[in-house]
Amino acid sequence: MNYRDAILTAAAGVFAQHGFRGSTTRRIADAAGVNEITIFRQFGSKEALIRAAMQHLTESAGLATLPEIPADPERELTEWSESFIQHLRLRSSIIRKSMSEIEERPEMCEFASDVPRRASNDLCLYLTALKRQGRVTEKFEPKSAAAMLMGAIFGDAMGREMMPDVYPQPKEKAAQMYAQLLLRALGVENGTGKATNKQTKRSKQLSH
Amino acid sequence: MNYRDAILTAAAGVFAQHGFRGSTTRRIADAAGVNEITIFRQFGSKEALIRAAMQHLTESAGLATLPEIPADPERELTEWSESFIQHLRLRSSIIRKSMSEIEERPEMCEFASDVPRRASNDLCLYLTALKRQGRVTEKFEPKSAAAMLMGAIFGDAMGREMMPDVYPQPKEKAAQMYAQLLLRALGVENGTGKATNKQTKRSKQLSH
C-alpha cells in the first residue's frame, strides 16, 4: 500500500486550515492516518511535502474554457465566471494561506499563481476576440477589463466569508452579475438576443 | 519613557512579514529595540500584543470620502479609487496575513474587515445617490456594482505583486481604468454633463 496520495491530500487540508507554520508533521500524519515517520520517508522534509501537495493540487485543477470565437457573450462569460468563482470558493482557504506566504516562501506562490494566470490569459483572449468581431461599442483595454472581472470574482470568493453583507445576494447569482456588468461596460450587444428585448431581459435577470 | 508605540509599530511590521506564528516575541522585541520582557509586561501576551497592534493600525487609517451628492462622477470615483488602491497597496502584506488568519483567529479579522466594510458602504451610498439623480441609463444593483469596483481594486492591490503581467500598466492608471469601466457599465455620462433626455426616460422607466 502506498500512502502517498493520502498524505498529499491531508497536507493540503491541514495547510489550508493552519498555513505553513501551523502545518506540523504530526498534524498532517494524524489527518492522513499515518505514522509521522512515513511522511519523512516519502517526502524527505516538511517543506518538500507541502510543495508536492501544492503542485498536486494545481495539476488536478481543471479550468472552464472560453470559446476562441465568441458566439453568445453573455451566456459564455456568465458560465465561465460561475465556474471560476466556484473554483476559487472551494479553495478560498488554501488560496488565502498561499498568498500570505509570498514574503517567506515565494516559490510556493508560483504554483498558486498558475491557475489565475491561465484564467486571466483565457479571458483576455476572449475579450480581444470580442473586440475584433466588432461587437463592442466602447473603447477598452482587454487587460484592464479582464483584471476587473477577475478581481470582482476574486474579491467575492475571498471576502464574502468575512463580510457577507458587503456582497450581492444570493451568492449564486454574483458571478452572473459581475459578468453582465462587465459586458455593459464594454458595450457588448447580447449575442442571441435582439436589441429590442435586451432591456427586458436584463431587468428580469437583475431583479430578484 | 514608554516603549508602547515602538512595540506596536514593530509588531505590525513583523506580523506583516511573518504572520502570527512567525511573529515571535523575540523578533518583535528586536525590531522594537526593546527587551523581550518589556513586551509581556506591557501587553501580557503575544496574542494581546498583536491584537492591540491591529487595532492601532485600523484606528489610524484615514479613508478618502465620496461626496454625498455626486457632482462629477468620473473625477470623484477615480480619485476615491486611487486613494483606496493606494491604501490597500501600502498594506498588502498585512492584509494578506490577516486574511489568512480567519480560520484560526477570526476575532482578528474583525479589525481588518472594518476598513473595507466602511469603504464598501460609502461607495454603495454614492452609487445609490447617482441612481437617484437619474444620471444612470442602466438598471443595476448598487451593491453588485460596488462589490465589482472594490473587488477589482482589491484584486489589483493583492495580486499585482505576484503576477504583474496580468494587470493593466502602468499601475498608477489602474484605479482610474476600473472606475471608468464601472461608470460605463452603469451608463453614466462622462464629466459633469447630464444624461440625455432619451436616456433619462429610459432610466426612469426602468427604475422602481
Add this chain to the structure above:
DNA sequence: TGTGTAAGTAAGTGACTACTTGCATTTCCC
C-alpha cells in the same frame, strides 16, 4: 532622601518542532 515606575539582565520551564535511529512488522510480487 525616599519611593514608585518602567525598563533591563539572567536563568530557566515545559511544551512543541522537524527530523533521526534502530528494529519489528506487514504487504506485495515473483
Add this chain to the structure above:
DNA sequence: GGGAAATGCAAGTAGTCACTTACTTACACA
C-alpha cells in the same frame, strides 16, 4: 515461500517557542 519494499513503534536530539521568576538599574518626582 522468500525477498524487498513500505510501514509502524519507541525513543531520542537539538532547537525554538511563549512565558515566568528573581533581581537590578535608571529616572522622575515629592
